[in-house]
Amino acid sequence: LDAAAGAHGLMYAPDPGSVGISTIGGNVATNAGGLRGAKYGVTRDHVLALDVVLADGTLIHTGRDTIKGVTGYDLVGLFTGSEGTLGVVVGATLRLLPRPARTATASAFFDNIELAARGITAITRSGARPAVLEIMDGATLAAIDALEGTDLRSRGGALLIAQTDGFGAEEELDVVTAALDGAASRIEIAVDQADADRLLFARRRALPALEAIGRPLIEDIAVPRSRLAEAVRRIGMIAAEEGVRIFVFGHAGDGNLHPIIVTEHAPAGAPVPSLAQAAADRIFALALELGGTITAEHGVGRLKRAWAARELGPEVLSLQRSIRAVLDPRGILNPGSSL
Structure with missing residues (x-):
């Protein structure tokens, strides 16, 4: 389309x-x-x-x-x-x-993802409003490199990709990069559209890169942007304490993180390993604690039904079920899914 x-x-x-x-x-x-x-x-x-x-x-x-x-x-x-x-x-x-008359794209590398998350707060406070603001941690960059033959991980321990658009795209990107000055270890401006497309292509390859090394449990929480740094720091603690691999990337411009838990390859339909499920539950609890949500864009489905009830509360959950009962009194539409 x-x-x-x-x-x-x-x-x-x-x-x-x-x-x-x-x-x-x-x-x-x-x-x-x-x-x-x-x-x-x-x-x-x-x-x-x-x-x-x-x-x-x-x-x-x-x-x-x-x-x-x-x-x-x-x-x-x-x-x-x-x-x-x-x-x-x-x-x-x-x-x-x-379609925007112009776009301008920059990549900013940081020593670690917590510093990159703080950069999001700085951009928000600058008044700039990038169309694209993506974050990836070092482990994700390394996985992309392994799949695509790129060298992203060698440039830093985390990456922000920012793209502004419109008639003032270049001027707005200047505001973005100025906000990151001193925090980022390296900032690179895409010299042409092909360069920008390569950056965005790398971001789109994050999940396929993780699928190549194991079985990903795909999650998508969102937290207030002011608490992104705390969220990524504590996700790292959860990974260490539960003994699981968690790769973090996402749409940081709107506070949306994808903390992907990767386990060993397993047949389709195999149950989620207990350690991975424990880590996921702790991530959901963290999102709610920080004033966020358990799902920013992927939906509730079957796996998050219990957590949806915790986020919504009994009164709202009852109201939503009443609406569903009016439209589907026999329960034939996507049974067992969502609420």
């Missing part, structure tokens, strides 16, 4: 890391985010209308083709991110935006 829009000078702003394989339907189902989320938000911010088949077979159209409209409840927002539990989305009207 984004490529087709590009032929008309437009873009579809959501840009998931799995862009090569993910679908519009899947993104709507989970309210997915992506690399450009720091500036452009998540899928819900770009859905104008939906065609939905309800549990009784009724086809409804909800939403509108206008930019604004507040008639009735926001059912588009309700169905977006509902993981197929309220209806089956069969059509979507999506918001397209003008």
